[in-house]
Structures are given as C-alpha cells and as structure tokens.
Amino acid sequence: MSARRPVSVTLRVEPGSDLPADERAAVLEAVQACRSLQGSLLPVLHAIQDRLSWVPPRAVPLIAFELNLSRAEVHGVLSFYHYFRQTKPGRHVVYLCRAEACQASGAVALEAHAKRRLGVDFHGTSADGRYTLEPVYCLGNCACGPSLMIDKELHAGVTPARFDELVAE
C-alpha cells in the first residue's frame, strides 16, 4: 500500500456529511429506533440493510459516530456476518439454501438451474439488475426443501419450474 497522506487525527469532517441523503436518513433513523437497546449495533445494521438493501461502507463512520464506537468495531461486526451486504445488490436477493436437508431434496439441481437462469454465480447480480443470488445455510424449513427466500419471503419445495415462475413475477 502506498503511503498516502493521512487524514489528520484531529481533522473532523462531520461524520455522514458526505453521504447521499437516503443513506444518511437510513442510518439516523436506524440509530434512533435502536439506540436504547443494549448492544444496539446489530439491530442498527439490520435496520439499515432492511431499508437500503445493503450497508454502504461509507456509512460506517456515521454509524460509529452515532453509537460512539470506533469505525474498526463497526467494520469488524459488519464483515463478520455474511448476511450484511457491503455492496449494493440487485433489486431482489434470492437466498438459496445449501444446507444438508435441502441438498438431499434437490437443492443441488436447483442451484445449477438458478445460476443458469440468472446467468450468475453466487454473490452475482443478473444482467438486468433484478436479482442477486446468495447461498444460505439453512432457512429452518428443512422438512419442505428445497427452500429459498426472496428478500424476506420464504418459498418451500422449489422446483426449477417454480423458480422460473418466482423470478418471472
């Protein structure tokens, strides 16, 4: 890494002043809603992702400032959980279950089909920007696999045909 000029330790750009308005609002509202909770960082990150569909890394300084944490602390938690996205996904996220029970009932074929249908690998976003495909390990719906979740909606017994229907909707 190059020795770039650092931001001086006392230079205070007001945290969040460089954020787009919607991101700034999402952070501030999330913090407002969760501030009183003990260990409020996780609920705050969830609330932000619920609203923006991701947690922009550039929002971390504002999150840290509002919760009086260091940026490192927020980054550590944000990067630990794969559920939290640090890049903007497609308009919808398809979480495809790869856990044992679903694999035993056709998830492997579904995975291959989904990748082909959307033209992406895991973590990729379809060319039309509609879908991002993510693996997930168990949706707690083992009796009815293969399961997937589109955004927050759970679908059971998903065949390739059903998958096509779902993504066509």
Next chain:
Amino acid sequence: MQSIADIDLGTPERRSETQVTLQIDGCEVTVPSGTSVMRAAALADLKIPKLCATDLLEAFGSCRLCLVQIEGMKGYPASCTTPVAQGMKVTTQNGELAQLRRGVMELYISDHPLDCLTCPANGHCELQDMAGAVGLREVRYGYAGANHLDAPKDESNPYFTFDASKCIVCSRCVRACDEQQGTLALTIAGRGFDSQVAASQGESFLESECVSCGACIQACPTATLSEKSLIEQGQAEHSVVTTCAYCGVGCSFRAEMRGEEVVRMVPNKDGHANHGHSCVKGRFAIGYATHPDRITKPMIRASIADPWREVSWEEAIGHAASEMRRIQGKYGRDSIGGITSSRCTNEETFLVQKLVRAGFGNNNVDTCARVCHSPTGYGLKTTLGESAGTQTFDSVMDSDVIMVIGANPTDAHPVFASQMKRRLRQGAQLIVADPRQIDLVRTPHIEAAQHLALRPGTNVALINSLAHVVVRERLVKEDFVRERCEVDSFEKWRHFVGEDRNSPEAMAAVTGVPAEQVRQAARLYATARNGAIYYGLGVTEHSQGSTMVMGIANLAMATGNVGRSGVGVNPLRGQNNVQGSCDMGSFPHEFPGYRHVSDDATRALFERQWHVNLLAEPGLRIPNMFEAALDGEFKGLYIQGEDIAQSDPNTQHVTAAMTSMECIIVQDLFLNESAKFAHVFLPGSSFLEKDGTFTNAERRISPVRKVMRSKSGYADWEITQLLANALGLKMDYTHPREIMDEIAALTPTFAGVSFAKLDELGSIQWPCNDEHPEGTPFMHVGSFVRGKGKFMVTEYVATTEKVNARFPLILTTGRILSQYNVGAQTRRTENVAWHDEDRLEIHPHDADERGVKEGDWVGVQSRAGETVLRARVTSRVQAGVVYTTFHFPESGANVITTENSDWATNCPEYKVTAVQVTRVTQPSAWQRRYQAFSERQASLLGEAGHAAKPANGMPVR
C-alpha cells in the same frame, strides 16, 4: 515483539488479600486469588506453551496451546482463562497434552511462511519458540493448500510494517489497541479462513484511526507487526532502562541497543508511570537524536551578523566566560543571567542554577516553567503547602468522577490518557471544562457527562460558580474542612463564593456555560466517592492562572477530595522534567525544594556547601530579563536547552530583546530559533547520551541512562561544569550521582534520594526522606504539608485582552499528539507524516462570515503581530474562538500572543489573544522577515562547515 529483556507471565497480575495454594506439576505454588493457572505456573518457572496470551492483556483463550489437565475437571481447560483454586492439582506436560499442542501448532504452521532465517523476528518469535516447545516435527497437511502467504504488506506507517502473511490472527494487536491504548482502531475483519487483522475499515494503518502508539507491535507474537528499525537493523543485543524525554508522564523505556545504536524503544512493563505503554513520540520519535541537523562542535561569533566559527571546547568556554565577566564588569553584576531547561536532567538544572547563584553572583535564573506551570507552583504552595501534584498516576483507577480542566490528555499526555480512558470505560464519570471539544469529550465508549465549553479566559468565573453550587447546595464535606483546613480562611471563602454574583446563573453571561450544566457538574464532582481534578496549561496560562490553581485547590479541599487514592489536584506537566526543574531551584526566588532565597537559614546552608555568599533578593524572571535587556541593563544570557525565541509570547518583543544583548550562549542540540540570535553555541547532548534523572508530573524521579557517547563530547552537566570552572566557580563532579548527593544533602524533600536507591526501587516519588524512605505516592495524607489547608478568595477579574470590533475572535493554543512543543525534536522525525503544519481551527460560522474555506490561507492579526496559517473549518471550536498549535516556527503562533501574564508568576496568557482572521494570499510581513532571517542564519552556519539549508522548510506560499 516484546522487549528482549522481558519475561512474559502470560496473564496480568491480580491483587488480592486472599492467597491460594495449588500444585502445578507437583510443585506447590502460592499466588493471589484470581491469578490464572498460566501465571501461577510461570511464577513457579514452569512454562506453559501459549500464543494468544501475554501479561499485558486480559486472557482471551483462543489459541488452545495452553491447555492443561486439572484433577477433577473434565477435558483440557485453557490455563490462561482458568483461575487458580485452593488445592488444585494441575498437570502442564504429558503425552496427551503434547499431542494436542502439536496438532494446534501444525495447523498454525500450515499457513505460515517458513522463512525464519530471514525473518525480522528471528530469535525472538513466539511462534518459532512454541514450535520448538511443543516439538513440532512435521506438517501433515503440506503447504500447498489455500493460504495467506501472498497477503500484502502494509508499509504506510513510517515506523512499522504490517505483514499479513505472517499473521496468526491471535487478536493480541486488536486487544492491545482496545485494552491498553483505548483507541479501538483494529479489528478482526471477516471470519473463518478469511479472518484478518484490519485497521479501521481495512484501510492502511496510516489512514486508519491508529494513533501509532506501538502497543500492537509490542503485543505481536510474530513479525507481523514489526518496527521498521528492527527490520533494518536486526535484533538488539542489550537493553538499558531509561526515561522518555518528551512529556511529563515520564514513561519508562527499555532502549534496545546494538552497540551504541538504538534499535528500538520499548515501553518498560515495570515502568511505574506507564506500565508498559507508550505513545508515538516516546516509542518512535527519537530520530532527532541522530539527525544531521545536530550541531556537534562548539561555535562562536562576534555578532549575529557574522558567520559562525567552529572552535575547540576550550576556546568556546573561555570566550563565553570572558564575555560574561566582561559584561558584568561593564554593566554590573546583575547584567547577566541563565535559563535552565525543563528538558534537561535534574542534575543539569541544579548545576545551572548553582552556576547563576554562586558563579554569576546573582539570582537571575529562571526556567521554561515560567511559561507553563509556574502558577501551579505558586497556587498549590499557597493552598496545600507543596508546589506539586498530589497523586500518583495509578490513583486515577480509584476515581469515580474525573474533572479535566484545560488539558487535552489524549494529545499531550497520551499514555496517562490511556489509563484515564481505561477507568472511564470501567464507568467513572467525566467532566471536561475546555473551550474546545477535545477528543475526550466524546471518543469510542467514552462520553463526558458534562462538557463545560467555557469562553477562554473565564476559568476563575467557572470555578467560582462550581464552588458556589457546592457551598449553597450544602455539598461541602464539613468534617474534612473542620479537621484539615484553616477555618477562618474557609469561612471567608465560603462567604465569598456563596455570594449571588458567583452563582452559575450570574456567571453564565461571563463563561458562556449554561447554569444548569455547571450545577450538574458541581453536584457530580462534589458527591463522588472519589473526585479527581486533572488540569493543564489551559488553567495556568492565563492572567489569572495562579488564581485558578487556587480555585481548584479550594474546590478539592471543600469536597474532601485530597489525601487518598482516587482524588487530588493533578497538574499534567507539559515537559519531561518541568516538575524537576522547578524542584531544583530554577526560579529566581527559590532555592531547590521551593525555599525562598530570603530565608536566612536556607541561604546559610547553601553558602556553607558552596563556599560563596548568596543574595537574599530574588533575581529577574524571564520577561523581566527581556525588559531589562531592552532598557540596556541586561546583556548576557546562558540558555540551557530552551527556545525562548519560539516558545515565549510576543516573539517580536523577545527577539528585539535578544538582539540588544551582547552575549547569548545557547546550549542545545540544534541551531534553534534562539540560537539564531546567539554568540556562543555549545552543542548539548540528547537524553540518550547522559546519565541523570527526570521528575514527572506525579513527582516521580526516574533514571535517565547513557546508552551512547555524547555526539558533542560532553553531557550538558559537563558543559555547565566547564563554564563554571572557567568563571572561577570550582566544580569537580565526575558523575551526576554526585550532583544528586549534593541535592539530597541540601534539600529535605530529596534527602533520601540517591542513584543507588533509584537502581533498587526503579523510581521514587518525592518527598523521599526519613519519614518516607521509599517516597510518597499520595501527598497531604492525614494533614496538609503546610499544616492546615488554606482557602484563598479567588475573585474573577477579566483579562485586559478583550475582543472588540477590530479583534473580534479569541485565539487559544494547544498541542497535537504527534508533535511536541516547539517541535525541535518531532519536526525532525517521521512524525511529520501526521502533522506537517500548524493550522488555524475556525468555527464554520466564523469561517462563513469571512468567506474562509477549508485549507484557505488566513491572516491572523492581534495587537502584537500578524501571521498567516491555513484554515481548518471545524465545529470543534466554538463560534468566536479560533485555535492553533505552535509546533512550527514559521507559523509564528507567538508572533500573535501578547505579553499579558499571570499576576502572580508572569506566566504568559497564551490561551487568550484577541484576533481578527481574514483571507489572504501571501505570508505575513513577519513571516517574510522570518524567512529571510532564517535563510541568512542558515548561510552563516553553512560558512562554519555545516550544510546550509533553509530552516525547517518554510512552505512555499
């Protein structure tokens, strides 16, 4: 990597009344309750393998190398996280454990480079040691699998490298940053195989929140975090314990050496002031000591327009002495004087004042404490009876409410700030009284209960209104006051502060602090089980500096917050030895130990020892010397390690005074600003080149040890001795220990101090005498040094430095973490990576009004002068107040400051200057003159054989 001299016991010490006895591998061990099995074993010299544990940090239990077997317990508990229990039977080594440990090591080594022979940690790598200790012979997994061997290196920090390929993700660095430093700049990003140490959000260390304290490097068990100096030079072969020469915290360090070369400075775990912690200055910024700018040959010249001429020591000393005698012959005995240095050792300071009093035959000696903590000396002596802070640093760990007034510990006293922050994270409450939002007001996991953002110059109004609340809301600790204090003085004070005009409501108009906030703060402090006040130059450097110090002492006494751990009145001293230089009799009116020169018995004592007659009249203070110089009555000055031309207020006045003198002798490492006006230059020695002692803010006398020969040939005490002998004052010390013996013989508070005792105890807090043979961590226990505590009436008197239409803003000044005072040292190190120019902080409102944007050049005009700086627009400062640091001479911060000073001690009012700020396009007239003069002086130095170069790279504007 820890110091080569340190033994790591694995987990931190626990203190307990209860002792626990257990058996480890058949050996009986007795340790305090709460101690870990690992530490108990280490104390019995039984080494349990470990990687993630170190005694600087709380146990973490992640590496699984320290597993043991304990009779009656299932499985293999980690010895680092398992506390000892009475009768416990522990097995640390057997075949089963060996196999487990080998398995763990095998996994570590399967993803670690095998370049031990060329690795900078070679010889002191804990991973390497553990591979040996567990008998690792093969890695069955091979090395071809997924690994981190190509992880990039981060070399952004000027002092250390982060080589992720060598990282074992033990989290020691992360925990050091959290627990020790309290910055929380590091984290483990990702998880599982992807886990890696990240600075802030995965940016370079230099851009991150990292403050470069070095704790992570010390904690790292491998070469992942290594000092660049270690990488370049290789392992040290010996280490010497010495004391840092930067701020008044006085951290103990181990100078790790190869011959006479310093490989690195490692904070000493046994250091009583710092307990193994450090900051970016003491840890890394020592490059100045070997900087090519250092002048190592004596030089003289007839006038400051002449080129410097390198001469022999004999000629330089002879010339200096004959000039001083000539001046005294022509202008009188009192026409010369000396200034001692708060950067030099106690012994050196003592000798300079001895030279002035006994050799010059007058009392014209002063010290740079004049411009920083002289009001502390005066104020605390008057009220409590001793001119020093009341506590030991560790006392803060017993505080429940901490009030910080006019100090910025995280920048100016970083190692103590880390300790204070640790206590605040444990739940102590914080009150900050400061015009500016210093970091402590709100920093990760810490938030001040009250930030009293007062207007500069209104400290006394604030302290009186705090006291008003204590008195009127019946929060006075009556029994303490009755038993410990002068009742008359208390009643007078109680009546005075109780008057309505001192109420927070009445004073709000003066201080700008809402009354309710003052009331809350007063209640918080007064009702705390233990309330402690820490203050800095924001208290002293005012026209009412001494009044404010007494106001603080009043408040502490009234609330019973003196005389035990966790409380007290604590001045945070700016310089390494400012306490010591004051103790050593550097003031014109006091002999060592703060005894007035008019005291016949004391004078007789010194006269007998020194075989001279001494004057009973105080001599000139520094500002009086300047006045006398401008009046033509003061013509010769011997300056030991101080840069008055940069650090004293109203630079143009100072330099006019200096220009009028006939012989200025500057003893320093560099051709500093003052040396540009000098006639004799005596090259001094750095703290690495001499023996002696420094005394820190907690009265702690710590040893300074010579680790290399002096570059100029003489330590500073030897130079003073040469000059004294040339002036006919016989001195024949062969070692500073003999000077300390003389100090001890002459000074009751130092009576028990000797180099031998310092070697034995590590450090000593004075008073050290028959009554306190091992020193005094807490003062005024049981009774005050002066007997009864004395309350002083502290009427608020507004400074004459007032804002008006012409000068509508108040300028106040301070320091920044990476730079130190006039910057003579830190500017000559890589610390400029963090701060390479002084900037003017201005509130967005004031900036808007003037059309000033971030980074614009702005002219700052005061009644005294004008300079030009770049603006930093920030709401850290309040509207109406601007702020700058003063680390770069070309900034000319002191061109603007005025000669206003404390009524009692003449400590300059640096913190309040009425100014106007306007956008400009070129340097000020002063800066242009400064540049031309500096270039001329550099060329005059160049003619003496030194490489000519413009002074300190004035920015092109």
